[in-house]
Amino acid sequence: MLGAWAADLHIHTYLSPCASRDMSPGAVVRRCREVGLDIVAITDHNAMGNVARAMAEAAQGPATGPVVISGMEVCTREELHVLTLLPDPTRAAQWEALVRRALTPGENVPEIFGEQWVQDAGSGAISSDTALLAAPTRLSLADVVREVTALGGACIPSHVDRVAFSILGQLGFVPEGLDIAGLEVSRAISRDEALLRMPQIAGYGLISSSDAHSLGEIGTGCSLLWIEEPTVAEIILALRGAWGRRVEIE
Amino acid sequence: MTVQDIADAIGMTCVAGSSGMDREVTSGYASDLLSDAMGHAQDGAIWVTSQVHQNVVAVALLLNLSAVVIAGGLSLMEDATAKADARSMAMLSTDLPAFEVVGRLYELGVRGKV
Numbered sequence: 107m108l109g110a111w112a113a114d115l116h117i118h119t120y121l122s123p124c125a126s127r128d129m130s131p132g133a134v135v136r137r138c139r140e141v142g143l144d145i146v147a148i149t150d151h152n153a154m155g156n157v158a159r160a161m162a163e164a165a166q167g168p169a170t171g172p173v174v175i176s177g178m179e180v181c182t183r184e185e186l187h188v189l190t191l192l193p194d195p196t197r198a199a200q201w202e203a204l205v206r207r208a209l210t211p212g213e214n215v216p217e218i219f220g221e222q223w224v225q226d227a228g229s230g231a232i233s234s235d236t237a238l239l240a241a242p243t244r245l246s247l248a249d250v251v252r253e254v255t256a257l258g259g260a261c262i263p264s265h266v267d268r269v270a271f272s273i274l275g276q277l278g279f280v281p282e283g284l285d286i287a288g289l290e291v292s293r294a295i296s297r298d299e300a301l302l303r304m305p306q307i308a309g310y311g312l313i314s315s316s317d318a319h320s321l322g323e324i325g326t327g328c329s330l331l332w333i334e335e336p337t338v339a340e341i342i343l344a345l346r347g348a349w350g351r352r353v354e355i356e
Numbered sequence: 357m358t359v360q361d362i363a364d365a366i367g368m369t370c371v372a373g374s375s376g377m378d379r380e381v382t383s384g385y386a387s388d389l390l391s392d393a394m395g396h397a398q399d400g401a402i403w404v405t406s407q408v409h410q411n412v413v414a415v416a417l418l419l420n421l422s423a424v425v426i427a428g429g430l431s432l433m434e435d436a437t438a439k440a441d442a443r444s445m446a447m448l449s450t451d452l453p454a455f456e457v458v459g460r461l462y463e464l465g466v467r468g469k470v
Contacts, residue, residue, distance in 0.1 A: 124410070185389055210391065218417045218443075240411060242391045270409035270433065 108350055111331045114138065115147040115177065115341070116189055116264065116290060116315030117324060119156040123220030123240050126320040131160035131225055133321055138172050139164075141325030145336045147177035149189055152209060152239045154178050154202045158195065158227035173336040179264060180205060180250055181242040186276040187264035188247065189290060189315075190254045193338040197257040204253060210241035247273070251285050260287035260342050265317060266307060267295045279306055288345035288353075290315055293327030297355050311345030314355040330354040357381050357464065359423040359446045362402065366460045368425065371432055372447040373413075373440035379422040384466040386458050390415050397421060398469050404457050410436040416445050423447070427454035 118125040119134055131148070138146045148157045154176060161174045176198035177191045192198035214222055219240040225232050245253075251261045263273040263280070266289045273280055273289075280289070288311030291300040301308055316327040332352045333340035344351035360377040363370060370377060382400030387393045388407055397403055397419050404425045405412060413436050416424050423446040426432055432440075432447055440447045450457060 183391070185391065210394070215418060218414050240414065241394065242389075270407070 108332050108334055111144040111333060111336055112142055112328050113145045113313070113331045113341075114143050114316050114318075114324065114328045115145075115175065115191065115262070115313055116149050116179070116317045116327075117146055118150055118179075118317075118319050119148060119160070120221070120223040121150040121153055121156045121235060121239075122319065123151070123214065123216070123222050124319055125150075125220075127221065127223075128321055129319075130223075131156045132163040134318075134324065135160050135163040135172070135174070137321045137324045139169060143172045143325070143328065145173040145175065145331065147175040147189070147191055149177035149179040150239075151179055152181060152205055152243055153222070153235060153237070154198055155224035155235055157198065159225045159230075161195075162227050175336075175338060175341075178202065178205065180245065181271065182245055182247045182250055183242060184247055184276050185242050185271060186247065186273045187271045188250055188273075189262040189264050190250065190259055191262070191287075191338045191341065192254070192257060192259040197259065201254060201257055201259065205243055205245065206237070208244040210238050210243070212238045212241070214238050214240070247277075247281070247284070255285050258338065260338050260345070262286065262288050262290050262313060262345075264290050265292040267291050267300055267304065274304060274306075280310070287311065287342045288313060291355070292317060311347065311353055312355055313345070313353055357466070359402070359448070362423075362461065362464060362466070363448050365464055366450065366452070366457070368448040368450040368457075370446055371426070371449045372437040373443070373445040376423065376444035376446040379446065381422045381466060384458065384461050384468050386454060394419065402461065402466065404454050404461070406430055406454060408432050408436065410439050412436060413439040413443070413445050413447070417443050421445070425450060425457055427452060427457045
């Protein structure tokens, strides 16, 4: 049976160099629970190191939830951001390994880009990811869509209404025949406004998300998913408006 | 030639990182792709771009560039302004299109590394 799930599919943790330092996976999950989110995706830049810990925190009682989806916000060779959602931890690990090999070589410089903290899912120990996560990967948009789709995942180009790092800002339009699940509009803009300003996005399933880089931003953007169960496959169906599934945004 | 000399000669405004205006400019580079600038812009270069986000400032700092020119009358984003101010990376703004800016820099004697 279809049910309504409050979803925020674009949330960062302190692994993202530009995120606030209090965004531990635990703090993020607790805040998501407080604001009433049912399903969230952890989407750090070019890395997935805090997804497992967030899943563990969400499963810890007494109050459990939300459902945590394995996600990553990838910066493609065209320097645009794409949310990638993977169906399970095994395929997420495959995707992460592929992206890791395509990162810009070099080490992060924390004084310039920011710290990149990873919390171990089991022990809770915090370490630094030393890779250059702030730089673009060598993967093209087409590469990302092909690989993620083959893994049963969903690709959703991020914040299409923004100038920086968006598919419309960098490419001018959404290439035809690209097998994306949908598009994300930022919380700064309503659905109606987005369609008025960017008529070319009509026909795509749209989500709205917080793109939270600080705890306070969690809950400021969300989508209502009408789905049967909280899985990536169902999210894809909802974005395509298939079999009664759908997405509602303001 | 300093960043200040160049800004005065072309009529560009410093919108952030003004404490870096006395840096010597030793070459020039133009690109709108961060990865391309990261691979090719030289230490001390002035970088002409139409990107306006904070990673532009981060890349300029990483490469130890002398200044960044935001061409085409675009406005720098707020977080970028803060970062440039904090790290004294001179950010110049002009209504001139990028092509025009590069031409005028060349006239002033600024060269790319080829």
